[in-house]
Amino acid sequence: xxxxxxxxxxxxxxxxxxxxxxxxxxxxxxxxxxxxxxxxxxxxxxxxxxxxxxxxxxxxxxxxxxxxxxxxxxxxxxxxxxxxxxxxxxxxxxxxxxxxxxxxxxxxxxxxxxxxxxxxxxxxxxxxxxxxxxxxxxxxxxxxxxxxxxxxxxxxxxxxxxxxxxxxxxxxxxxxxxxxxxxxxxxxxxxxxxxxxxxxxxxxxxxxxxxxxxxxxxxxxxxxxxxxxxxxxxxxxxxxxxxxxxxxxxxxxxxxxxxxxxxxxxxxxxxxxxxxxxxxxxxxxxxxxxxxxxxxxxxxxxxxxxxxxxxxxxxxxxxxxxxxxxxxxxxxxxxxxxxxxxxxxxxx
Amino acid sequence: xxxxxxxxxxxxxxxxxxxxxxxxxxxxxxxxxxxxxxxxxxxxxxxxxxxxxxxxxxxxxxxxxxxxxxxxxxxxxxxxxxxxxxxxxxxxxxxxxxxxxxxxxxxxxxxxxxxxxxxxxxxxxxxxxxxxxxxxxxxxxxxxxxxxxxxxxxxxxxxxxxxxxxxxxxxxxxxxxxxxxxxxxxxxxxxxxxxxxxxxxxxxxxxxxxxxxxxxxxxxxxxxxxxxxxxxxxxxxxxxxxxxxxxxxxxxxxxxxxxxxxxxxxxxxxxxxxxxxxxxxxxxxxxxxxxxxxxxxxxxxxxxxxxxxxxxxxxxxxxxxxxxxxxxxxxxxxxxxxxxxxxxxxxx
DNA sequence: AATCGCCTGTGAAACGTTTCATCGCTTCGC
DNA sequence: GCGAAGCGATGAAACGTTTCACAGGCGATT
Numbered sequence: 001x002x003x004x005x006x007x008x009x010x011x012x013x014x015x016x017x018x019x020x021x022x023x024x025x026x027x028x029x030x031x032x033x034x035x036x037x038x039x040x041x042x043x044x045x046x047x048x049x050x051x052x053x054x055x056x057x058x059x060x061x062x063x064x065x066x067x068x069x070x071x072x073x074x075x076x077x078x079x080x081x082x083x084x085x086x087x088x089x090x091x092x093x094x095x096x097x098x099x100x101x102x103x104x105x106x107x108x109x110x111x112x113x114x115x116x117x118x119x120x121x122x123x124x125x126x127x128x129x130x131x132x133x134x135x136x137x138x139x140x141x142x143x144x145x146x147x148x149x150x151x152x153x154x155x156x157x158x159x160x161x162x163x164x165x166x167x168x169x170x171x172x173x174x175x176x177x178x179x180x181x182x183x184x185x186x187x188x189x190x191x192x193x194x195x196x197x198x199x200x201x202x203x204x205x206x207x208x209x210x211x212x213x214x215x216x217x218x219x220x221x222x223x224x225x226x227x228x229x230x231x232x233x234x235x236x237x238x239x240x241x242x243x244x245x246x247x248x249x250x251x252x253x254x255x256x257x258x259x260x261x262x263x264x265x266x267x268x269x270x271x272x273x274x275x276x277x278x279x280x281x282x283x284x285x286x287x288x289x290x291x292x293x294x295x296x297x298x299x300x301x302x303x304x305x306x307x308x309x310x311x312x313x314x315x316x317x318x319x320x321x322x323x324x325x326x327x328x329x330x331x332x333x334x335x336x337x338x339x340x341x342x343x344x345x346x347x348x
Numbered sequence: 349x350x351x352x353x354x355x356x357x358x359x360x361x362x363x364x365x366x367x368x369x370x371x372x373x374x375x376x377x378x379x380x381x382x383x384x385x386x387x388x389x390x391x392x393x394x395x396x397x398x399x400x401x402x403x404x405x406x407x408x409x410x411x412x413x414x415x416x417x418x419x420x421x422x423x424x425x426x427x428x429x430x431x432x433x434x435x436x437x438x439x440x441x442x443x444x445x446x447x448x449x450x451x452x453x454x455x456x457x458x459x460x461x462x463x464x465x466x467x468x469x470x471x472x473x474x475x476x477x478x479x480x481x482x483x484x485x486x487x488x489x490x491x492x493x494x495x496x497x498x499x500x501x502x503x504x505x506x507x508x509x510x511x512x513x514x515x516x517x518x519x520x521x522x523x524x525x526x527x528x529x530x531x532x533x534x535x536x537x538x539x540x541x542x543x544x545x546x547x548x549x550x551x552x553x554x555x556x557x558x559x560x561x562x563x564x565x566x567x568x569x570x571x572x573x574x575x576x577x578x579x580x581x582x583x584x585x586x587x588x589x590x591x592x593x594x595x596x597x598x599x600x601x602x603x604x605x606x607x608x609x610x611x612x613x614x615x616x617x618x619x620x621x622x623x624x625x626x627x628x629x630x631x632x633x634x635x636x637x638x639x640x641x642x643x644x645x646x647x648x649x650x651x652x653x654x655x656x657x658x659x660x661x662x663x664x665x666x667x668x669x670x671x672x673x674x675x676x677x678x679x680x681x682x683x684x685x686x687x688x689x690x691x692x693x694x695x696x
Numbered sequence: 697a698a699t700c701g702c703c704t705g706t707g708a709a710a711c712g713t714t715t716c717a718t719c720g721c722t723t724c725g726c
Numbered sequence: 727g728c729g730a731a732g733c734g735a736t737g738a739a740a741c742g743t744t745t746c747a748c749a750g751g752c753g754a755t756t
Contacts, residue, residue: 008412010742021706026744036704051489056468057414058742061405061711064356076433076449077633082425089451093458098465100448101424103437110441117446120404141399228637259637266639285425289576289607291614291639358712369736374714384734406712409741700755706748712741719736726728 009050018046029054060122068098069312070118071127071152071305072111076103078226078256079284080301081129084152087305088127095313097124104131112138119145125312127305129153133197148315150308154197156326162311164304164327168198171297171331172205175251175279178295178333180213182277182340184249190234190261191253192222199226199253202281202297206251219247226253231260238276239268248276249339255280255287258294262338278338293336300329357398366394377402408470416446417660418466419475419500419653420459424451426574426604427632428649429477432500435653436475443661445472454479460486467493473660475653477501481545496663498656502545504674510659512652512675516546519645519679520553523599523627526643526681528561530625530688532597538582538609539601540570547574547601550629554599567595574601579608586624587616596624597687603628603635606642610686626686641684648677 015022020039027035028043035043046052060066069092073081085101092099102118104111111131115138118126125148130139135158143149143160151163179187189206191199203220210216221237223230231252238246238261252258258280265272272278272292280287283298307327315322363370368387375383376391383391394400408414417440421429433449440447450466452459459479463486466474473496478487483506491497491508499511527535537554539547551568558564569585571578579600586594586609600606606628613620620626620640628635631646655675663670 008742011744012742022743023707023745024705027705030744034704039704053493054468055409055470055742056465057405057409057470058711059744061403061409061713061742062744064711066405076424077427077430079425079427082430085424086451093461098450098462100450102446102448103434113441114446117404120402122403122405145401228633232637259634262639263637263641285576286607286634289580289611291610293611356712359714360712370713371715371736371738372734375735378714382734387734403712406741407714409712409743410714412741698756701753703750703752705750708746710745711743715740716738717736718738720734722731722733724729724731726730 008055009052010055011052014043014046014050014052017050018043064122066122066124067096068100068121068123069125069127069309070100070102070114070123072102072104072114072118072129073152074104074106074129074131076101079286080254080282080299083284083301084305084308087302087307088309089305090302091306091309091313097313099309106131108132115139115142118142119147123147125149125316127152127308127312146319148312148319150312150315152308153304155328159324162308162315162324162326164308164311164329166299166304166329166331168201168331169205169208171281171299172202172207172251173209174205174331174333175202175281175297176206176209176218177213178335178339179249179251179277179279180210180216182249184247184277185215186217186219186245186247187249187251188219188221188238188247189251189253190221190223190231190257191226192224192230194222196226202251202253223253223257226257228256228260228263231257231262232264233260235261235264235268239265239270246276250276250278252278252280255282255284255294255296258296258338259286259290262290262292262294273337273339273341280338283334288336290338292338295336295339296334297331298334299331304329356403357400358403359400362391362394362398362400365398366391412470414470414472415444416448416469416471417473417475417657418448418450418462418471420450420452420462420466420477421500422452422454422477422479424449427634428602428630428647431632431649432653432656435650435655436657437653438650439654439657439661445661447657452479456480463487463490466490467495471495473497473664475500475656475660494667496660496667498660498663500656501652503676507672510656510663510672510674512656512659512677514647514652514677514679516549516679517553517556519629519647520550520555520599521557522553522679522681523550523629523645524554524557524566525561526683526687527597527599527625527627528558528564530597532595532625533563534565534567534593534595535597535599536567536569536586536595537599537601538569538571538579538605539574540572540578542570544574550599550601571601571605574605576604576608576611579605579610580612581608583609583612583616587613587618594624598624598626600626600628603630603632603642603644606644606686607634607638610638610640610642620686621689628686631682636684638686640686643684643687644682645679646682647679652677 089099102114129152156163280296283296287294287296437447450462477500504511628644631644635642635644
């Protein structure tokens with residue numbers, strides 16, 4: 001029992017036990033209807049008795065194609081990505097496949113390493129939010145090799161792959177409009193680095209919306225990352241401003257940042273939304289459960305993942321008939337108490 | 349280019365191009381020192397020119413052993429688990445391997461499905477927080493088959509596998525002691541379902557600590573899950589109590605719950621910690637960034653993952669010499685404002 | 697009665713590696 | 727000048743599947 005080096009019990013042993021050929025065993029596994037119910041039962045019994053488990057490596061070596069799909073995300077700790085993952089997983093699992101999650105942590109080296117291994121594994125396909133702009137050689141190689149790639153949360157002008165994304169300019173615009181409508185005239189944008197397309201787009205959207213209204217000042221507080229810690233630092237900087245120059249509203253490039261800002265403001269005795277209104281982006285679950293529930297721009301995160309996986313599987317199934325598509329979802333605004341104070345228990 | 353069905357460029361083509369045998373190419377890849385630097389260079393050139401990428405399936409079929417490690421977690425959305433994953437990934441990546449993350453979502457069926465696929469893949473090893481008690485046949489089978497399994501965040505009496513966990517009874521005790529020392533005499537425990545070992549242990553620990561002090565009432569508010577939503581519901585129930593019966597402190601079985609409770613209390617006009625003190629468990633990052641920073645029982649999450657991965661790799665390297673171990677970490681208390689009000693800007 | 701087609705089942709080839717016994721050649725020691 | 731030893735490279739076997747051309751058996755159609 002459990003002796004090291006013991007021969008794997010393979011299809012061959014099963015065949016021997018059931019008194020059939022290996023081909024028949026394979027048929028039982030892959031096209032059960034092609035074998036008489038009698039022998040089929042005999043084979044199944046043998047499989048159970050021997051505790052046989054199919055060897056995926058051999059199967060895929062022969063088939064030349066795997067049933068696993070990989071998703072490479074920028075940050076597994078960010079609830080935005082975990083939700084995208086859940087959406088993708090749902091679709092892949094339903095198709096009988098397996099989704100493996102890889103974390104690049106925004107580090108190009110780790111991303112390269114993962115991609116190299118995934119290429120060696122000949123994965124069925126790849127969902128990825130690339131660290132950089134996403135034009136690197138490695139991705140091109142995968143595509144040339146015939147491995148479908150879908151860009152997630154990154155628009156793409158390229159025509160050799162699909163992409164799914166959310167309109168970040170529109171999202172920024174929604175946020176800007178909302179703050180303008182609330183009467184704010186001095187607003188800060190907190191986010192960075194601006195090399196991240198999402199950050200730049202959200203800022204551009206807000207800027208455009210405010211320009212249409214006119215007479216509104218949008219100052220930028222650039223951060224080094226999109227984390228809560230960075231948010232707290234930004235809040236400190238803002239609190240240090242003389243009250244007359246201090247913005248009356250803050251638009252954060254994502255919710256982690258907004259949560260940090262919220263804490264920073266509270267620590268410094270500023271109340272949200274009374275003293276400063278605050279709006280985030282992503283509408284992660286923690287936005288709603290924050291002590292001051294956060295107004296945020298909602299992105300269909302699970303759907304992003306689902307759609308990406310669907311496009312991928314479609315291409316994997318039949319690359320000939322598949323036409324590459326670029327799906328862009330619309331975000332929408334979710335208004336909560338961080339921008340609009342509620343009358344406490346007034347209605348009851 | 350990119351024509352479907354085109355033959356893979358394999359080790360054979362490389363050998364042809366470099367004018368050597370396949371064995372030599374393999375040697376260049378696996379023991380470079382065993383081949384003259386001259387031929388080695390020729391082979392490497394050929395590899396680059398042809399864009400050759402090793403086929404992992406074939407490699408593992410031959411080797412009988414894979415370089416991927418899998419981790420199956422209960423909930424990828426829970427920051428506790430994402431941190432454990434990061435710790436494990438760090439160790440596995442350093443060893444040149446690859447960590448794949450699978451999500452069971454607390455669903456036994458999904459867990460079974462994942463385990464079945466992982467078994468077919470002959471993964472090098474498995475880190476898992478099982479959905480149930482963790483005695484199922486499937487895990488035993490993997491172990492019999494010679495695949496190392498390490499239980500994560502679940503103690504284990506079994507002697508055929510390693511486990512890493514944190515002492516939940518001690519954690520509960522720390523929380524109970526702290527609240528008692530703060531002078532609370534009417535305390536509520538919010539958590540559930542009690543079939544989850546962690547929940548039961550944390551409650552038991554708190555109970556024991558309070559019994560030692562004596563004269564303290566610990567009522568239980570059982571929840572259906574460990575989510576923020578469940579926490580809000582529990583808070584509603586508590587707020588509905590007459591003030592005289594209402595607890596003056598709440599111990600939540602994890603931070604998600606505590607964040608929900610915090611929001612629920614705030615919504616109902618109760619201030620934390622002035623009206624009710626609140627303590628969570630896990631010390632996830634969001635605990636510190638909540639508007640009222642949460643006192644919480646800290647668990648060494650990344651280290652949990654790192655240690656689990658190390659034990660696994662050790663066993664995978666040399667199963668003979670490996671002795672199974674059960675590592676138990678000690679949690680510690682992190683006191684923040686949710687249990688102890690700070691004098692606002694008093695010291696400056 | 698010969699032929700055809702269908703249904704089951706067979707056995708060998710192939711997938712791309714790694715490993716290992718072997719071989720030719722050079723160098724060394726005596 | 728001859729055997730031993732060492733070095734580099736070779737080629738075939740093996741890993742466990744899937745696939746495919748084919749064979750045998752049998753009932754139905756001419």
